[in-house]
Amino acid sequence: MAEINRQIHLVSRPSGEASTDNFRLVEQPLGTPGEGQVLVRHHFLSLDPYMRGRMNDAKSYAQPQELDKVMQGGTVGVVVASKHPDYKPGDNVVGFGGWQEYSIVDAGLPGSLRKVDTSKVPVSAYLGVVGMPGVTAWYGLMKICQPKPGQTIVVSAASGAVGSAVGQLAKSRGCRAVGIAGGADKCGYVTGELGFDACIDYKAGPVKEGLKAHCPKGVDIYFDNVGGEILDAVLARINRKARIVICGAISQYNATSKPAGPANYMSLLVNRARMEGMVVFDYADRYPVAIAELAGHLKDGRMKSREDVVRGLETFPETLLKLFRGENFGKLVLQVAEG
Secondary structure (H helix, E strand, C coil): CCCEEEEEEECCCCCCCCCHHHEEEEEEECCCCCCCEEEEEEEEEECCCHHHHHCCCCCCCCCCCCCCEECCCCEEEEEEEECCCCCCCCCEEEECCCCECEEEEECCCCCCEEECCCCCCCHHHHHCCCCHHHHHHHHHHHHHHCCCCCCEEEEECCCCHHHHHHHHHHHHCCCEEEEEECCHHHHHHHHHCCCCCEEEECCCCCHHHHHHHHCCCCEEEEEECCCHHHHHHHHCCEEEEEEEEECCCCCCCCCCCCCCCCCCCHHHHHCCCEEEECCHHHHHHHHHHHHHHHHHHHHCCCCCCCEEEEECHHHHHHHHHHHHCCCCCCEEEEECCCC
């Protein structure tokens, strides 16, 4: 086992798009676990859009990331040493160990660490379709959108970790699913592999024209991951009693000035519609129910998942930029160990 733990620290706060200068690769002594603690060797690190907001020193739904500290994020790996009775070396675990090769975890803290079954589900999937993104999709759709057979749902960032799960879950409930994604390859994947009924390529033409063509009876549910002009276009097409989930707004995360609000917000009043923000961390008590269904779908082939895997901790800053430039194809993860 190595004696050095390599880490990624946030050393300055970005203005606009993050750059490699905002991060530093740091080497620290590995350390050993104390009583009640577990030493975890990370295999995969998660890269997610919400991380950009944490880099700002501003009020948000999560505390700002401290400077000169390990950047926080989801992780999956293997226990290599334990002083906690519930964990032993060799256990596969998912946690929030941050962007580093190893982490020492206080395993007794609620939500700090969880053992996972990798016999039929790949360990990396616990950062994606059966992890936080999948639970986000499940809860936002099932508890907030409450889909009904025959209704039309539109999903932005449909080829991504959350959007792909939303559409597939909606189809399993009898909905018509229309995705929005960037590029012919991603749209082909959304319809051909994921089973959406249609996909609008926002790079090929106005989204509003695609909505007219593929949602002739209007939109009953919109699962929003991008915000901005796409949200505005969908608001113009919603039906009465439509439900809109604001899950993310990746189009605005790098904005250097305050974004304008949606011009079509009055459509909510006219259509007696509801728009609600959600943060998956608020529903930790529901994770087991969601994960059980998602894992079942994945095991029997009713749900598909695609990962964009990049290798090497040292590639982290460049890999993160892929996420905000829309260059990733599927759930973006960083592999830092084999196994």
